[in-house]
Amino acid sequence: MSASGAVIEVDNVSKWYGDVVAVNGISVEVFPGITGLLGPNGAGKTTLLHLITGLAACSEGSVTVLGEPSRNNPALYRRVGVMTEKEGVYGFLTGRQFLESTAKMHGLSSVAPAVDRALEIVGMADAQSRRLGGYSRGMRQRMRLAAALVHDPKVLVLDEPLSGTDPRQRLEFHAAMIRFAEQGRTVLVSSHILEEVELLADRIVLMVSGKLAAAGDIRAIREKLDEQAYHVRIVTDAPRPLAAALVNLDEVDSVNLGPDSDLVVLSRNVGVLQEAIPRLARELGARLFRVEPQDESLESIFGYVVER
Amino acid sequence: MKEVFLLSIRQLTGPVRLGLILLLSALPVGLAAILAVTAGGEGVGRDDFVNAMLSGLLVAGVLPIVVMTLGTAAFGNELEDGTLGNLALMPLARWQIVMPKLLATLTISAPIIIVSGVVTALIGVGFEVRAALSVAVALLLGVAAYSAIFTWTGLMTGRALAVALLYVILWEGVIGSLIEGVGYLSVRGYTLAIMHGLDSSAFEAVGDRVIALPAAVVGALLVTAVFYGLAVWRLTRMDVP
Numbered sequence: 001m002s003a004s005g006a007v008i009e010v011d012n013v014s015k016w017y018g019d020v021v022a023v024n025g026i027s028v029e030v031f032p033g034i035t036g037l038l039g040p041n042g043a044g045k046t047t048l049l050h051l052i053t054g055l056a057a058c059s060e061g062s063v064t065v066l067g068e069p070s071r072n073n074p075a076l077y078r079r080v081g082v083m084t085e086k087e088g089v090y091g092f093l094t095g096r097q098f099l100e101s102t103a104k105m106h107g108l109s110s111v112a113p114a115v116d117r118a119l120e121i122v123g124m125a126d127a128q129s130r131r132l133g134g135y136s137r138g139m140r141q142r143m144r145l146a147a148a149l150v151h152d153p154k155v156l157v158l159d160e161p162l163s164g165t166d167p168r169q170r171l172e173f174h175a176a177m178i179r180f181a182e183q184g185r186t187v188l189v190s191s192h193i194l195e196e197v198e199l200l201a202d203r204i205v206l207m208v209s210g211k212l213a214a215a216g217d218i219r220a221i222r223e224k225l226d227e228q229a230y231h232v233r234i235v236t237d238a239p240r241p242l243a244a245a246l247v248n249l250d251e252v253d254s255v256n257l258g259p260d261s262d263l264v265v266l267s268r269n270v271g272v273l274q275e276a277i278p279r280l281a282r283e284l285g286a287r288l289f290r291v292e293p294q295d296e297s298l299e300s301i302f303g304y305v306v307e308r
Numbered sequence: 309m310k311e312v313f314l315l316s317i318r319q320l321t322g323p324v325r326l327g328l329i330l331l332l333s334a335l336p337v338g339l340a341a342i343l344a345v346t347a348g349g350e351g352v353g354r355d356d357f358v359n360a361m362l363s364g365l366l367v368a369g370v371l372p373i374v375v376m377t378l379g380t381a382a383f384g385n386e387l388e389d390g391t392l393g394n395l396a397l398m399p400l401a402r403w404q405i406v407m408p409k410l411l412a413t414l415t416i417s418a419p420i421i422i423v424s425g426v427v428t429a430l431i432g433v434g435f436e437v438r439a440a441l442s443v444a445v446a447l448l449l450g451v452a453a454y455s456a457i458f459t460w461t462g463l464m465t466g467r468a469l470a471v472a473l474l475y476v477i478l479w480e481g482v483i484g485s486l487i488e489g490v491g492y493l494s495v496r497g498y499t500l501a502i503m504h505g506l507d508s509s510a511f512e513a514v515g516d517r518v519i520a521l522p523a524a525v526v527g528a529l530l531v532t533a534v535f536y537g538l539a540v541w542r543l544t545r546m547d548v549p
Contacts, residue, residue, distance in 0.1 A: 056547035086390030
């Protein structure tokens with residue numbers, strides 16, 4: 001662990017494949033607790049996690065986990081559990097055999113108790129004797145999570161762990177991760193769904209187009225987001241009456257009528273606007289042809305947030 | 309290492325792959341038996357048999373194809389299924405992952421190839437212990453060298469089987485038979501040279517085109533060690549998908 005208390009330190013890391021820059025000059029620290037790595041698909045989250053876990057080499061910069069370099073340092077994996085985004089499993093093994101094999105490769109002396117504990121955490125004890133090849137996607141994900149937990153790691157890195165799981169499994173996963181973090185351990189979990197991360201994480205690292213868009217306390221970022229004004233473009237057959245109705249809303253700062261009779265609405269509360277536009281159109285008998293945000297990319301939404 | 313070895317053995321012994329390998333390995337035995345029966349009392353000339361069945365079919369065909377089927381899959385399967393990350397994230401030095409993969413290929417292919425070769429030789433060359441042992445030792449070293457080459461190939465490319473096939477056809481086959489010096493850099497050349505070196509009377513037929521026994525043994529061991537090292541180096545350097 002570093003002097004700042006960071007468990008994972010990413011220092012000016014870039015990764016490129018030929019001309020394609022997947023991760024661009026990211027510096028971030030991850031502390032004990034749960035940190036969400038957030039960003040749209042293709043943002044570079046998986047590449048960053050590969051760099052953090054040592055599966056890929058940095059083109060530039062460095063990564064340390066628990067104070068040690070993560071690349072070409074297999075001994076580090078005794079203290080780090082990783083669940084990659086690849087859902088491949090050894091279909092010919094039963095769930096229990098998979099965990100036993102993983103535990104043995106980690107060099108655990110007491111395999112059976114470790115496997116039982118991991119199975120209990122993910123709630124897969126009943127399915128442990130079935131072959132992984134016959135599992136549903138959600139079950140495979142849970143068993144892969146159990147494999148990441150079987151050696152009782154201090155740091156857990158999870159790439160989209162909730163894909164394929166049902167709502168009940170998600171709740172159980174949340175509870176398990178919170179318990180894990182309460183023991184002073186570190187969880188870094190990636191997702192492209194803001195709401196999912198918001199439920200789970202204390203802090204977020206937001207990536208867009210390979211760059212760090214924001215990092216820090218999720219509530220502070222949320223508050224800043226709420227202060228941010230959004231532009232929404234509306235195409236309707238009754239622009240003037242709709243503009244008059246919209247401008248009366250407290251949440252709407254301005255409404256501009258464009259040359260093609262389209263409306264551009266500036267609002268600080270997109271949630272209210274989303275509800276108000278169809279309601280007002282219905283009341284006015286206006287037809288809506290197009291309603292689209294002008295600030296489409298996450299980068300434009302989050303870009304103003306102070307980096308920490 | 310034991311866990312990776314056991315996992316690899318199970319990965320490589322799927323019924324389809326194993327069935328194909330066994331079928332292919334039975335081919336020289338079956339053909340030798342047919343030849344022995346149909347040739348009747350006259351028999352097939354020993355030299356013709358060695359050239360056609362042992363040098364041609366077994367060493368040039370069955371040996372590399374069986375080993376490439378397994379060797380390229382040792383890592384190829386992991387890359388294709390996306391499970392290589394599971395292994396790469398274990399607290400195991402890279403050589404501790406490559407070695408059991410190599411041993412798994414060797415453990416499955418060596419007995420099959422050796423049994424096939426020895427039985428074929430016994431039928432065609434006659435029930436001679438020395439000839440049988442020569443075939444067994446030569447094939448074992450040939451399997452080891454090919455295992456290392458194809459294990460490395462499986463890590464280098466997603467089209468490992470096609471690349472391996474091209475290598476066997478072009479280098480070991482066409483170029484090896486056209487250019488004399490290639491025998492020093494050919495697993496087929498090493499295998500035949502060891503076979504001949506250990507029993508020159510039984511395998512006289514290949515005597516005019518093989519290198520010396522010590523050079524062949526060193527060559528086979530060197531190829532095994534070099535490609536094993538290259539595979540470890542590759543796994544250490546590569547970005548695991």
